[in-house]
Amino acid sequence: MSATLTPQAGRVTRGTTATTPVESRWERLAPYGYVAPFYLLFAVFGLFPLLFTFVVALYDWNPIGERTFVGLDNFVRLGEDPRFWNALRNTFSIWVLSTVPQLVIALVLAQVLNKARLRFANFWRMSMLVPYITSVAATTIVFAQLFDRDYGLLNFFVGLLGFEHIDFKNTVLGSHVLIAVMVTWRWFGYTTLLYLASLQAVPRDLYEAANVDGAGEVQQFLHITLPSLRPVIVFTVITSTIGGLQIFTEPLLLQPTSGTTCGAERQCQTLSLFQFEQGFGVFNFGYGSAIGVALFAIIVVVALVNYLLSSRVGRRA
């Protein structure tokens, strides 16, 4: 009795809602379809290449497809390669020279732009985003010319003041400063807008109360602006670190005559450019990938240091 009823009951249920289960199954699967394009593309062009970098780094691998397993040889070679240490030094030097002034300038400008009665607020904000929409390639070409030893505008003024022209392109410090100026120019406006957005979330009463209490601009900056911007400052330090470790186009285009070394003495070759030189200049995929792995390790270390520092600062505050 029950044996015959049960299947029948089941059939009835299925019958009455004939369309809904099909639809709801479709509905249940649909969200995965909506998010799938990202994960698919990331798997193919992001995750797999990242993991495969570690594999290729263990081989002597050239683009024609010849490969020999060499274990950790590429890394041993890397450790003994003065070009690698040179590129590492250059990368860090350019990163520090570009990040610190950029964040300081952005902090000051954000504080200034946050004033309630500022006129032409939109004009100031928009102008500061103009460098961001200028390509790195165009930026490099213009700044290389502005800072040119013989015909640059900057050196014209240096000459007027009676000093000797500065050779930015061909000296170590000069080329680093020049690249840092380019990076700072392109990004300080963008960073300013991020800080400004954060500042606008700070209640104005806080500033007004400080005003009433007689706190000056500098004190307001130190005691209200800085603490309330801490999360976004940490965020921009991390993003500018990740960006700074990948600087490539500036050193490539700064010295167009010396290929991928950024000068005869490799005075401004960054890690990213060194990786390109090894991978696509001399077609040593294995060694190039080892540089990629080194970059990855550096980024992990820097992220950890960042995290530790920012949580320590957070606890103290």
Place this chain on the structure above:
Amino acid sequence: MAQLVDAPDAAAPEGGRGGRRPQRLDRVPRSRQVGRVRWYTYAVLALAVLACLFPLYWMFVVASAGTEAAAEMPPRVVPGGRLLVVTQLVFDTIPFLRSLVNSLVVAGLIAVGQAFLCSLAGFAFAKLSFKGRDPLFLLLVLTMTVPASLSVIPQYMIIAQLGWVDTLQALVVPGLVSAFGIFWMRQHISATIDDQLLQAARVDGCGSWQIFTRIAFPIVRPAAFVLGLLGFVNAWNDFLWPFIVLKSPEVYTAQIAIKALQSNLTVDLGLAMAGSFLVTIPLLVLFVFFGRQMVSGIMDGAFKG
């Protein structure tokens, strides 16, 4: 315009008067000055704006003054009248028009792809419930911290396997959707679209696809537009990846074309400058029309405190 004219007088006397008042040291007037903007504030801003705009202006000066202008001493600061001649020279030296079209196609497709696909995925993360949603989203956020350029060699190998070396799809396909864009659209959709509205549509028998296309997307279209715009700018300006996968001048994007112009450096200093100017102009035009939206888009996307 009226605003432009009266501003300096309005700002300066206030600052000046405040400075000369004898009771300046008193706390009372100071408290009345809350939010008052002094002249030096404008001086700082003007300096920053000058720094932002001068390099572009100077690019125009050299591009319009003819090719020898880059090697003049003292350097030129006034534009010349030879912009068309120099432009012609750029187009004669390399297939520049082709490069501009390539850039337009790549950046356009990426802009449309990001605006749509990021909105769709953002909608799913913000408004639909499905198993594994939260871990999937966490994974997405984590992917943003992995810099792409460290694995360019395997990326190139994949493109080679697909037979896409020297083609534009090598640039378009990987850029069609981004973690940042999804994250951004999710925030936006959570904040602007009321759950009850979607519930009502569901009761009326709408599936999630219809809810997205007929209700959610039209509402967030302005944000999706800004996202597409930022995607366009980034794709237009991209250098490293196109430089790796594009080999022949017919497929060069505009940025790579500048590099090709620059390689003629021995011949002509000013030519690369003119190329840079021509490559920047389309974005400046876009910016004149939509810069305001981009500014508010970037500020909305920033997380606040």
